[in-house]
Amino acid sequence: MGRAPCCDKNRVKKGTWSPQEDQMLIHFIRMNGHENWRALPKKAGLLRCGKSCRIRWVNYLRPDVKLGNFSFEEEETIIKLHQLMGNRWSAIASRLPGRTDNEIKNVWNIHLKKQVSRMGIDPVTNHSTSPSAGHIEKSPSMEKGNLDLIQAKALADSPATISNSSDTLYDSHNLSSGILSSINSIDSEDINGGSSSSLGWLESSCIDSFAGPIGYNQQPPDIEDAASNIENQYYATEISTNELMWKHSSNGEAHYFTSDYLEDDSLSCMDGAVKDPHLFKDIELQSNGDDCDGFGYWLNILKQAGSSPMLL
DNA sequence: AAACAGTCCAACCGCCTCTAG
DNA sequence: GCTAGAGGCGGTTGGACTGTT
Incomplete structure (x- = not known):
């Protein structure tokens, strides 16, 4: 036995919404909200499927929706x-x-x-x-x-041979040009020696990174993770333009930041502080050491790109 | 003017994820 | 841990509109 249908398809109206239906939906939601879409049509007196009501509201009727041509x-x-x-x-x-x-x-x-x-x-x-x-x-x-x-x-375009992170949200080909553009040089001592300025540089670069896509074209070298020796530091383990993973070097605590957070322009996440918990969620990280490679990837990739570091 | 082809877009469908019980 | 229900998402489609022959 399959799932019960969300509504009686023979008794609901389909197709384009009439102005009257729109008004009924708007009026009902203004008065009562939309906690339960499935129950809404009946309560609002609409012969529509709840899903249809939701789509109509979300896409066209809600007040903050912007209609018209795209700029x-x-x-x-x-x-x-x-x-x-x-x-x-x-x-x-x-x-x-x-x-x-x-x-x-x-x-x-x-x-x-x-x-x-x-x-x-x-x-x-x-x-x-x-x-x-x-x-x-x-x-x-x-x-x-x-x-x-x-x-x-x-x-x-060149094939990426980097190992896949199991749950990386975006294709790992992509990396922010914002990161790249903020980094013109980083010396190998920083990469191999793991100075804290490298971390600061990477962190701040990432924070400023919501600018666009870019890729990499070379397998990363086997670089010892610079961050692993530093106590009480967060270090990047995966980076895309607007989604970052940071892992605490000593306790392994991992965090995930979205572009919303990054656009905040704040560096307060560097010490693990979370200004707005709504824009942040924990994720699981594999603790098999691959994360360290991730750090090395980005350092190398960014260096290849020949951009200038933004040191803290 | 009619027929046809192409474009556009609102809405539907089925699947997935999340959550409460 | 399992199940069912609900919302959400992305692919697809039906039909209106526009341009061309």
Whole structure:
């Protein structure tokens, strides 16, 4: 026996919502909220499935939803975030205030996918489809913002042989250009010797990193984890543009930070302080030592990119 | 004007995750 | 630990709209 259907499909109305239905839904939610979507249609006098009510409200009727054409900046953001996140529309939508996952998905499928294809990038894999991959040539017609994507693509195109983290949220090809752009040099002593300035540099770089995607193209060397010898430090174990893992060097306590937190521009997380618990959650980390490799990866990758460190 | 093709987008469907019991 | 119900997510589709022949 399968799951009971969410509603009697023979007795619910389908298709486009009428203005009257919209008004009924808006009025009911204003008066009563929407704690239980499944029960809502009956209470509101709507011959609709609860799911349908929810979609209608979330995508079009709620007051903070932003309707109308997307700005250039919004489209640029979607392209960049899609490069990082793939088809995680709700995650992308959370970075675009007022925009819904459905709307972003439509814009991507109708406009942006083609735009990205024209740039020689496979919109599905985010890999370059042009034979000149790895060479960045700015064409006269290149739109603002597209260069970043192509640069990122060129770097990310080489096969990554890095070991996979079991639960890394984003493709590990991707790394923030914000990190890269903030780091022009880091000497090998810092990497191998594990000075605290390296940690500070990496930490602060990550905090400033919500700028866009970039990749790496070389297997990381076997670098002894610099952070492991430092007491009471947090060190990065996985980095993507807007999601970081930090692990405490002595007690192994792991934390996960989202871009929301990073955009806060605060360095207070360096000592493990959490300003806003809503923007942070613990995750499980494998304590098999792989994390240390992760730290080495990023140091090496960032050094390869030839950016300048931002030392604390 | 009619037929057809292509585009756009709101809404649906089925699956997944989370949570309470 | 298991199960069922609920919300949430992403893929897909139906139909309205627009452009072309």
